[in-house]
Amino acid sequence: MIQQRIVLLSAAGLASALLLAACGSSTGKASSGTNPGSVAPVATAATAATESATSAPAGSSDSGSGHMATTTMLMAKAVKGMGSVVTDDKGMTLYRYDKDQATPSKWTCAGECTKTWMPVMEQDSVQTMGVEKSLLGTVHRDGMKQVTLGGWPLYRYMGDTKAGQMNGQAKDKMWYAVTPSGEKSTMTG
Template identity: 30%
Template structure:
């Protein structure tokens, strides 16, 4: 049986990433969460680089993606709205957090409230609708969403920040 490269990469990364994705990390929420205006402008109304945008995916419809149009995911081990990530170490190697240096900026069509919180590493991770956002390392192209449903805990999100799950979401 010949495996496709993508199938092999997904299977390999899922196996390697499982140990780091159990959600055993304990941290406390950061009380100084930051927000941005939904139109993608700063206080002076100047256009800034978009942090989160909407892209139509061939399988899941309109979903949230990063500035490079790569798919973003949420993790069931995170608690919505508490500004803490449960994904570090090996987990974060396979599911890199979506981080920013400045305020997060919503692109056209993003209706989820965007905020940030400080990770244990000092980076500022972006949240959409209260969910910390992550990439999936094996995704190679903008339309890839190979992390969808991995271990029944990783999900793409709709423009309002709702996870896309087989049972219709949260």
């Protein structure tokens, strides 16, 4: 009798895990009513997340291609010769893309672009250190929430392999490290 319950509970747990995994790989076309361009503020320890819908840019669905990075912390960090920039919980520099829009928050880096520029996704809630919490937000991206700062979606650059590097700074004259105020860093070290 006990072994039968264990088997049934294990099967139920496995089925739940598979169902959750299938939901996590959604392309944003689920019947939940949210689209990849929906905006919601980042949930912090003292703030509950709310949502307000906006339209997604044409052709903005990633369809599962590319890479994503998750974070639980945004920190202001002084980088020698570059001033203060925002890093994630691993100390990796975060960037914004000039083709994205701050108001309303929209992302345009999709598909192949996300293999080089990984969207920074919210993992539960995002805390800050030296970054104004009121500037934090999220934009929906294929069923997940990409972190925004000052309305700009944030990314990590694959060419940064160690904390504190800024190899993506001014890349293609479109990618810039983001400052704690959400502006782009114009310093070139």
